[in-house]
Amino acid sequence: MRPKKAGLDKKWISFGTLVLGAGTIYKLGFLKDAFYVPMQDFMGLSHTQIGAAMSVAGLISTFGFLASIYLTDRVSKKIMIPLALLGICLCGLWLSTFPSYTSFLLIYCLLAVCADMLYWPTMLKTVRLLGTREEQGRMFGIMEAGRGLVDTLVAFCALGIFSALGSTAEGLRAAILFYAAVPGVIGVVMYFLLEPDAKQDKTAQSESVSKNQQAWQGAVQALKxxxxxxxxxxxxxxxxxxxxxxxxxxxxxxxxxxxxxxxxxxxxxxxxxxxxxxxxxxxxxxxxxxxxxxxxxxxxxxxxxxxxxxxxxxxxxxxxxxxxxxxxxxxxxxxxxxxxxxxxxxxxxxxxxxxxxxxxxxxxxxxxxxxxxxxxxxxxxxxxxxxxxxxxxxxxxxxxxxxxxxxxxxxxxxxxxxxxx
The missing domain is CATH 1.20.1250.20 (MFS general substrate transporter like domains)
Structure with a gap:
């Protein structure tokens, strides 16, 4: 009974950490939700520039979902999820320098790649595989509720940091760093919690070729x-x-x-x-x-x-x-x-x-x-x-x-x- 309980505990710990990631990975990409005016005041951004960045990021997300049809089954979740979260962290560190608008646009494109191409479909895949056929509704329902709760708590914490530092440019910088640090820590934790995807390759020599074949076959199978x-x-x-x-x-x-x-x-x-x-x-x-x-x-x-x-x-x-x-x-x-x-x-x-x-x-x-x-x-x-x-x-x-x-x-x-x- 003990190994079974240990496996069950790990399942829910992994699920909980996925929820934490899902509740924080979009905070930098939607920084405007809580800090629209400070972004204008301290980063020198206009309404048009913020809107353009969101539109470009949305376009990247669309193509990212298409690319992930191949990537999500090609790369193990043990690599993909931590990579996405750590990528968000690095983008946040760069964003905290209040870069030029060209760099700002590039950062938003990278945030879309990490969140929508690397993290989101892989997270959905992992949630499905963590639950049995009879648990699918609960797993996805609890995930959505938990994501909303984490989203709210993280946003209020960032706002608290911003206010505590006098609602200044340094306060905005600290809030961005907080938004960057949380997914970074979660990414490191996820690397140790998640198991690698099961390998179906026959020999080490053909591993690379067979993985590519499996991924393409999976993508074609899904499309059909x-x-x-x-x-x-x-x-x-x-x-x-x-x-x-x-x-x-x-x-x-x-x-x-x-x-x-x-x-x-x-x-x-x-x-x-x-x-x-x-x-x-x-x-x-x-x-x-x-x-x-x-x-x-x-x-x-x-x-x-x-x-x-x-x-x-x-x-x-x-x-x-x-x-x-x-x-x-x-x-x-x-x-x-x-x-x-x-x-x-x-x-x-x-x-x-x-x-x-x-x-x-x-x-x-x-x-x-x-x-x-x-x-x-x-x-x-x-x-x-x-x-x-x-x-x-x-x-x-x-x-x-x-x-x-x-x-x-x-x-x-x-x-x-x-x-x-």
């Missing part, structure tokens, strides 16, 4: 696997709805004149609180009640679509502000719970575990693609349709994505029914 495409498209639909919840704050301001004092509170609950609550709830219902992440996604799409459609055309002028806040938070909670488990169906559709890295990379590329254009689509709708009418169209479009999600989830459930029966 219909079930991976189906799961990826389902993630795409969830993320398309997720992009729309960003506009709840301006909507509440437009429809209910949301007081400025409530904007910050609402934002914290919507961005962090619901992530921490929705993740475990979605995972537990998926595993313990419905015994199927895909069935849970179908239920989530149904609830989200119905409430969105109703919310769009409610008589908002007759409702109180708290009604609008509560309904919008219910929608967000549903979406966050779906987002927490949308990678979990990979086991349910019997994706071979040896191509997990390629499958997760492909799903990340397809699934997160709405982030590259849906904000622009929703924004253009709001710009071209003044007042509540624009938001009604946006919420209707989100409801249509939810409807498509119901149909696709139903098809996937029917496709895997012989497996899950």
């Amino acid at each position: 696997n219909k079930n991976i495409w189906l799961v990826s498209c389902n993630i795409f639909l969830v993320y398309s709805v997720y992009c729309g919840i960003t506009y709840f704050i301006p909507f509440l301001n437009e429809a209910y004149a949301l007081p400025a004092a409530l904007v910050g509170v609402y934002g914290i609950i919507n961005q962090y609180g619901l992530k921490m609550v929705g993740g475990p709830i979605g995972g537990l219902i998926s595993d313990k009640v419905l015994h199927s992440p895909t069935k849970y996604l179908r239920v989530g799409f149904l609830a989200t679509g119905v409430v969105l459609a109703a919310f769009a055309y409610l008589p908002h002028e007759a409702l109180g502000i708290w009604a609008g806040i509560v309904i919008s938070l219910v929608i967000s909670a549903c979406v966050y719970s779906m987002r927490a488990v949308f990678f979990a169906p990979m086991d349910e559709v019997n994706v071979p575990r040896e191509i997990t890295g390629s499958a997760m990379s492909m799903a990340s590329f397809v699934g997160y693609l709405p982030g590259a254009f849906m904000y622009a689509v929703y924004g253009s709708i709001l710009d071209s349709h003044a007042g509540i009418a624009g938001y009604q169209i946006v919420f209707t479009v989100m409801a249509v994505f939810a409807l498509l999600g119901i149909l696709l989830s139903t098809y996937i459930v029917k496709r895997i029914h012989p497996i899950t029966k």
